[in-house]
Amino acid sequence: MAGHAEGRQCLAKRLASTFPGKGERKGGVINTISKLTKTCTLRLTVCKLYFILSDKVANGGASMWCELCQGNFFDEFQMEGVAAEHNEIYLELVPENLSRALKTAHSAKAVKIKLTNKHCPCLRVAVELPSLSSSSRIVTHDIPVGVIPRRIWNDFREPTMPDFDVSIYLPVLKIMKSVVERMKNLSNFIVIEANLSGEMNLKIETDLVSVTTHFKDLGNPPWASEDGCQSSAQGRNLESMAEARIDIKKLQQLLAGQQVNPTKALCNIVSKRIVHFILLHEDVSLQYFIPALA
Amino acid sequence: MFGRAIHAIARISDEFWFDPVEKGLALRSVNSSRSAYAYVFFSSMFFQHYCWTAVSDPCHKEKELSLPCKLIVKAVLPVFRCANVLGRNVEKCSISTSPSDHHITFQLLCKHGVVKTYNLTFQECDPLQAVFAKHMCPNILKVHSRLLADVMIHFPTSQEEITLSVTPVKVCFKSYTEEDTDFSRTMVTEIHLSPEEFDYFQVGVDSEVTFCLKELRGLLAFSEATGVPVSIHFDRCGKPIAFSIEDVLLEASLILATLCEAQKEADSQERCCPQQWGSSETHPDKPSGDEPNSTDISKHPQRDGNAPTNPVAKQEVKSIPRVTGRDVTGRAGTATAEAAGEATEAPYQKFHSLFFGAVSYKEKDATGHTFQSLATASDTEEDLGPLQSSPVL
Numbered sequence: 164m165a166g167h168a169e170g171r172q173c174l175a176k177r178l179a180s181t182f183p184g185k186g187e188r189k190g191g192v193i194n195t196i197s198k199l200t201k202t203c204t205l206r207l208t209v210c211k212l213y214f215i216l217s218d219k220v221a222n223g224g225a226s227m228w229c230e231l232c233q234g235n236f237f238d239e240f241q242m243e244g245v246a247a248e249h250n251e252i253y254l255e256l257v258p259e260n261l262s263r264a265l266k267t268a269h270s271a272k273a274v275k276i277k278l279t280n281k282h283c284p285c286l287r288v289a290v291e292l293p294s295l296s297s298s299s300r301i302v303t304h305d306i307p308v309g310v311i312p313r314r315i316w317n318d319f320r321e322p323t324m325p326d327f328d329v330s331i332y333l334p335v336l337k338i339m340k341s342v343v344e345r346m347k348n349l350s351n352f353i354v355i356e357a358n359l360s361g362e363m364n365l366k367i368e369t370d371l372v373s374v375t376t377h378f379k380d381l382g383n384p385p386w387a388s389e390d391g392c393q394s395s396a397q398g399r400n401l402e403s404m405a406e407a408r409i410d411i412k413k414l415q416q417l418l419a420g421q422q423v424n425p426t427k428a429l430c431n432i433v434s435k436r437i438v439h440f441i442l443l444h445e446d447v448s449l450q451y452f453i454p455a456l457a
Numbered sequence: 458m459f460g461r462a463i464h465a466i467a468r469i470s471d472e473f474w475f476d477p478v479e480k481g482l483a484l485r486s487v488n489s490s491r492s493a494y495a496y497v498f499f500s501s502m503f504f505q506h507y508c509w510t511a512v513s514d515p516c517h518k519e520k521e522l523s524l525p526c527k528l529i530v531k532a533v534l535p536v537f538r539c540a541n542v543l544g545r546n547v548e549k550c551s552i553s554t555s556p557s558d559h560h561i562t563f564q565l566l567c568k569h570g571v572v573k574t575y576n577l578t579f580q581e582c583d584p585l586q587a588v589f590a591k592h593m594c595p596n597i598l599k600v601h602s603r604l605l606a607d608v609m610i611h612f613p614t615s616q617e618e619i620t621l622s623v624t625p626v627k628v629c630f631k632s633y634t635e636e637d638t639d640f641s642r643t644m645v646t647e648i649h650l651s652p653e654e655f656d657y658f659q660v661g662v663d664s665e666v667t668f669c670l671k672e673l674r675g676l677l678a679f680s681e682a683t684g685v686p687v688s689i690h691f692d693r694c695g696k697p698i699a700f701s702i703e704d705v706l707l708e709a710s711l712i713l714a715t716l717c718e719a720q721k722e723a724d725s726q727e728r729c730c731p732q733q734w735g736s737s738e739t740h741p742d743k744p745s746g747d748e749p750n751s752t753d754i755s756k757h758p759q760r761d762g763n764a765p766t767n768p769v770a771k772q773e774v775k776s777i778p779r780v781t782g783r784d785v786t787g788r789a790g791t792a793t794a795e796a797a798g799e800a801t802e803a804p805y806q807k808f809h810s811l812f813f814g815a816v817s818y819k820e821k822d823a824t825g826h827t828f829q830s831l832a833t834a835s836d837t838e839e840d841l842g843p844l845q846s847s848p849v850l
Binding site for chain 1: 610611642643644646647
């Protein structure tokens with residue numbers, strides 16, 4: 164079990180990070196992720212943290228890649244991976260647990276996260292809270308995690324940007340969220356269509372009713388054409404719509420998890436194949452892929 | 458406020474006793490496995506107008522007869538459903554009983570002349586009352602409910618039980634997991650507090666008690682509404698733990714049975730039956746404070762027949778998964794069993810529960826000194842005196 168042994172090795176080397184005052188931002192990211200999926204993979208490298216969900220059938224084919232710079236969240240960050248040339252740790256965890264542990268982090272004096280191995284590998288989150296007395300209250304949460312052996316690290320590679328037909332900025336997420344939530348009551352699937360003139364429609368259609376919400380003047384992000392890889396979008400008729408029919412619940416989960424308005428929110432549509440959402444906050448980037456259904 | 462009390466009680470069980478007595482109104486509830494007992498007492502001052510008349514019943518020889526009765530919580534809850542809304546809309550709430558046709562009427566006089574009347578039937582029934590001597594507990598903590606609420610917020614709502622462990626220098630609440638749970642799946646949370654955070658901190662014996670959190674949350678919500686600090690009385694594991702609040706207008710307590718590790722087998726777990734604290738009150742000379750370590754039951758021969766019960770109790774109890782098989786258990790055969798009206802059930806293999814004495818006014822010779830006082834530590838003076846007439850315990 165070479166992979167496993169390597170996994171254990173990296174446990175012995177601790178990851179310690181503390182971040183007073185930034186807990187709530189991290190908490191926000193974790194909250195979003197916990198709404199998207201029950202379990203996900205956390206990849207730790209020297210400078211970045213990644214939350215990854217790979218596109219297995221169990222997730223309904225949806226996949227996620229969320230990247231954050233550890234420097235923006237942690238005051239102190241120490242990590243030693245499996246081996247010098249693979250200085251990374253991959254953990255499988257339940258984001259809901261982490262979200263719960265960080266619930267009070269916003270009022271904390273300090274938060275420390277350590278990877279330990281008691282009965283089983285755990286992420287130990289220690290939150291130091293202010294209290295009325297001289298000594299603070301300390302809350303520790305032991306979150307069980309699974310260490311992912313190196314041999315399957317390849318499963319968690321960064322997804323490539325699809326060759327999209329249309330790329331468009333999303334409307335104000337709050338509005339989009341309430342529209343989608345109401346549509347969810349009527350149908351299980353939603354069609355997203357958009358064109359390069361900044362127009363987007365959200366459509367549902369059932370036997371009894373069909374509802375369409377139109378958004379205008381959204382704007383299309385200017386992707387610099389590098390070696391013609393965006394050619395499918397280049398010569399495209401500005402008015403023609405690219406569309407994809409996706410599971411409405413996945414879209415609703417993505418929107419529900421957004422508490423704060425992102426700096427940039429856009430989606431790339433590959434007609435009838437996949438919708439690729441990109442949400443950028445100051446220090447976090449979240450990509451979410453929802454495959455199109457027939 | 459009244460509504461909130463009902464909500465708190467609703468967490469314990471589906472029915473509760475509604476027991477008006479001269480001094481005020483008592484509400485009591487016991488959960489199905491007899492491991493939790495809630496008691497809320499509203500003194501007559503709490504009410505704008507409190508009228509309690511003794512019904513003289515020719516069948517009974519007592520001079521006074523109060524009317525304990527049992528109500529289904531689900532029926533009463535809707536009356537007080539939205540405690541917040543109630544506060545704003547309801548100007549007056551009046552509760553009246555008519556024993557003849559077994560009805561209780563709740564009447565809410567709301568704003569704009571709206572009057573809501575609820576007629577509920579009740580069952581006449583003798584309520585149970587947990588017997589628990591708070592003043593005997595070596596460990597007493599008193600703290601504002603806000604602190605407890607802040608602590609409990611760290612535990613998920615699905616967390617069933619938590620463990621409170623104290624030493625003279627620290628207090629720790631941690632989530633409790635059964636021995637056979639899969640640790641690779643469960644999250645464990647621990648909160649460490651310093652004794653300074655408590656308004657009153659007395660630890661006579663280092664102990665670790667495990668009790669049900671779900672039932673406690675009800676009382677915590679209620680006490681936050683009242684703003685009265687919460688007192689926690691407990692002892693070693695196996696003995697019950699009591700959470701109570703006390704104020705001029707009302708008092709409330711929640712007594713929970715605690716888990717204890719069997720001394721013999723490391724694996725088996727059982728809820729030991731808290732011994733009859735009530736009986737100790739018949740021995741006023743018994744020192745309460747200075748035997749913190751001798752809470753081990755077998756060392757107290759004064760507690761009538763309790764010494765032999767301890768090994769008996771342990772033999773009968775086998776290790777069982779806690780969440781299944783919550784049968785109603787009575788007190789296993791002890792010297793007291795024959796006396797207590799409620800508890801003459803055969804020994805159960807499952808865990809034992811709190812000991813309950815029937816609050817039966819009919820059986821009592823001394824009518825004035827009711828069992829009510831046993832559940833609260835406040836009026837110990839009265840207890841010790843004329844309680845020779847309580848053969849039950």
